[in-house]
Amino acid sequence: MKSSVLATGFLLSLGLFSACQTQKPALATDTTVAPIVQTPIWQSDAYTLYHDKVVQGKYEARALSSTELVSNYVSPANDQQSPRVEFKFSINGKDNEMAPGLNHLLLAVPRSGGGAIETPPIVFGKRYEDSTPATATTYLAPNTPVKIRLDLRPVLAAFKKDGFYTTFKGDKLYQQDFKHVYVAGGTAPLSWDFDNLTNKPELELKDANGDGIYEVTLTLNQPAAAKTTAQSWKKSIRTTDFPQYNSDYPLADALYNLALEEARRAVEPDSTFRTGKEWAGVWTRDVSYSIILAQASLQPKVAMKSLLRKVSPEGRIVQDTGTGGAYPCSTDRIIWATAAWEIYQATGDEAWLRKVFPIIKLSIVDDVQNAYDPATGLVRGESSFLDWREQTYPRWMQPVDIYQSENLGTNAVHYQANIVLAQMAAKLGQPGLVSQYKRQAEAIKFAINQHLWQADKGYYGQYLYGRTALVLSPKAEALGEALCVLFGIAEGDRAQQVVSKTPTVPFGISCIYPQIPGIPAYHNDAVWPFVQSFWALAAARAGNEASLTESMAAIYRPAALFLTNKENFVARNGDFAGTQINSSNMLWSLSGSLSLVYKVLFGLQYQGDKLVFRPFVPQAFAGQRRLDGFRYRKAVLDVTMEGFGNTIETITLDGEPLPDATISAGLTGRHAVKIKLSSEAPATQPVNRVADRVAPETPTVAFAKGQLTWGKDENADEFLVLKNGALVTTIKTTEYAVPAGSFATYQVVAVDDAGRESFASEPIETGTAVDATHQVQLETVAPKAALPYKGYSGKGFIEITPTTNKSLTIPVTVPEAGLYAVDFRYANGNGPINTNNKCAIRTLRRGSERLGTVVLPQRGVEEWSNWGFSNPILVRLEKGTHPLTLAYEPANQNMNGEVNQAMLDYVRVKRVE
Secondary structure, three states, X not given: OHHHHHHHHHHHHHHHHHHHHHHOOOOOOOOOOOOOOOOXXXXXXXXXXXXXXXXXXXXXXXXXXXXXXXXXOOOOOOOOOOOEEEEEEEEOOOOOOOOOOOOEEEEOOOOOOOOOEEOOOEEOOOXXXXXXXXXXXXXXXXXXXXXXXXXXHHHHHHHHHHOEEEOOOOOEEEHHHOOOEEEEEOOOOOOOOHHHHXXXXXXXXXXXXXXXXXXXXXXXXXXXXXXXXXXXXXXXXXXXXXXXXXXXXXXXXXXXXXXXXXXXXXXXXOOOEOOEOOEOOOOHHHHHHHHHHHHHHHOHXXXXXXXXXOEOOOOOEOOOOOOOOOOOOOOHHHHHHHHHHHHHHHHOOHHHHHHHHHXXXXXXXXXXXXXXXXXXXXXXXXXXXXXXXXXXXXXOOOHHHHHHOEEHHHHHHHHHHHHHHHHXXXXXXXXXXXXXXXXXXXXXXXXXXXXXXXXXXXXXXXXXXXXXXXXXXXXXXXXXXXXXXXXXXXXXXXXXXXXXXXXXXXXXXXXXXXXXXXXXXOOOOEEOHHHHHHHHHHHHHHOOHHHHHHHHHHHHHHHHHHOOOOOOEEOOOXXXXXXXOOOOOOHHHHHHHHHHHHHHHOOEEEOOXXXXXXXXXXXXXXXXXXXXXXXXXXXXXXXXXXXXXXXXXXXXXOOEEOHHHEEXXXXXXXEEEEEEEOOEOOOOOOOOEOOOOEOOOOXXXXXXXXXXXXXXXXXXXXXXXXXXXXXXXXXXXXXXXXXXOOOEEEEEEEXXXXXXXXXXXXXXXXXXXXXXXXXXXXXXXXXXXXXXXXXXXXXXXXXXXXXXXXXXXXXXXXXXXXXXXXXXXXXXXXXXXXXXXXXXXXXXXXXXXXXXXXXXXXXXXXXXXXXEEOOOXXXXXXXXXXXXXXXXXXXXXXXXXXXXOEEEEEEEEEXXX
């Protein structure tokens, strides 16, 4: 395999050489003629971008013409793999064997006698470390068979004795919920994606003879499974009906044409968008971001049909399947609104506007009730598009904790949705609604700048998270940072600070920074080209030429080397094959590439009922360029431009000066626009280029005898101790004496010598109020369910559905006035924690006063004896008894529409202030 790859690379290099000779004499064969030395457009230690090629070490991609590219890139993912195989066992697809950072270790090197490498029976929960010798130059051989054996007898014995097994976390796993045993790990075909183990039957261990020893045989380092891309691309389908682009930069022209071709391939026979080559169907966030970037201009009819595909029969925007059963754990569906408005601005279709307005309006009404936090002014819900729990959240967080998080990107899209709704209301002649939605938007904007801005860093934090007290994660979150600049949440100097101070790594801007240790690349330690495109738009808006040039290079490099617009790539090495999941022909990636031409270089901006030119051409891309056939409503524009910079010297429409560089919505027919830029670079602004680094591991904290204790991380230099979300002290030791007193939550943050912070540890509750928690067994207020589930307290539990116990009145008695946290112990076995759409939702009221939304996410497929707690709702209660009502209301409809079910054990009331 390796020799054939080398041969192919050599022949391709010859092809590149020949192509170079026919195009221009870049390399001379006559030694008397000096070779022409190209000036790089962009250069770093990682790669170099030229006008017609990309060079990354021994790899090169070149544009042979505007419709043909070649590349000799080969992923190093299967080359010289380490034989160190780290893995864990998993019951029911959960990370429930050992604490984070503790893994079994196998050295997959040949044994005497040959045959499969085999582990001894490894006792579940007891770490195994292989002592087989291996040198630093020992690599994992191709097609290495490995038999992994698990001794599950202690778990089975606990099932027989007690009916349940207690995991290292203290959770009870009941025998009736025991379904499957898997192995997870970091060497393919193993995966650390616990949530998706249930979709990988090849990773399931079986007990063939019933002796309690489970086994699976895997083949590691399979060359046949190596991820590859094409080595040449030549335009093969018609795209002449799309806007045509050409410039002095053959590589950029070819990548534009590649994106056009992939855009055409991204349309299904039913005229909706396909998300990616490996991703069938329409996904709300994917198609919405793609429409905003380019598809509203390029394929508006397909964009309309695709958005309407993501509307429920009741007329609400559909939240894609996701954490804990989708909505409201995830709430970024509202980006649909901005996409819908982009289509109207591009087409002027008022019938479309009238159709989408009530859909957005109804969806926001639900969000206000279920997700808007009156305490902070922010919106709850998972990070927009970053919907793979441990990839961007600490491992201790359950789906209900993720619902409570208040994320930068998600809040930015909610802000913009309210702005859009106000603009729609004005256009449709509903002035009373305009002020309402503007107020809601301004409240979110104020809250973002109040709670998420980090003045010491010059960019926003990732999210607020916690339980009864929220803390700010100081990580940068690339998409959210970009959207805050683009939507005007960050204004003036603050917008420039965000672009100049947010960290970028050598291959682009990673989704988050710093990275999370022990988590494979996907959202963590990865760059997504569509996010990079939004970052480019933000850089252009902020006037940061250096950042814009870097972003354009970071988008062109992977598309050229991989010869397709991939979904993502590894931040630390730029490789497409090292991420957990990837796809070619990715809709939002190709749309991002097109946006560089439309929205950056030519600066085509829709502003309500006009089209404005705000071009920005970095000096490295100076020259002449042309965009023919760009459609704006009933007009077709042919645009020529020369020079560089972001200041227009002259602009004409059909030879006449064009006031304010603005095209009227009433223009019809075909017209010529000519732009001359000033060729003056804007004021220099910095870029915060950093090495790709990880933060320390999140501490695992225990509390006993008045002491907090945790382990020492070798990367931690000191620890922050937080009380109720606020810093109490900074210490070097790994223990802290908790003062006696009333209720408090404590967390610990590890900090390394460069100031990079871990996530805060899982909140530990202390104080006298914890012991005085009041409970109401719910079988005392409604008939107990006749279902065979285990693990409940008291004498039983109750079932809630849209028709069963639709409304419950619960008498809650407290001994003194104060602020109380009210939550529910529940079970929801309607689906896994990572997908499906059956999150149960209810509203808690005191009389007519709405106290909050109770969210009861899925906890496992048919795991009805898996109990946990809902989100806590903070309520001020006077001394005495208070009748609280838990009810299913119209806004509580989930994305399933039919199944909205949970089992309730008791309500818990604890004083927190």
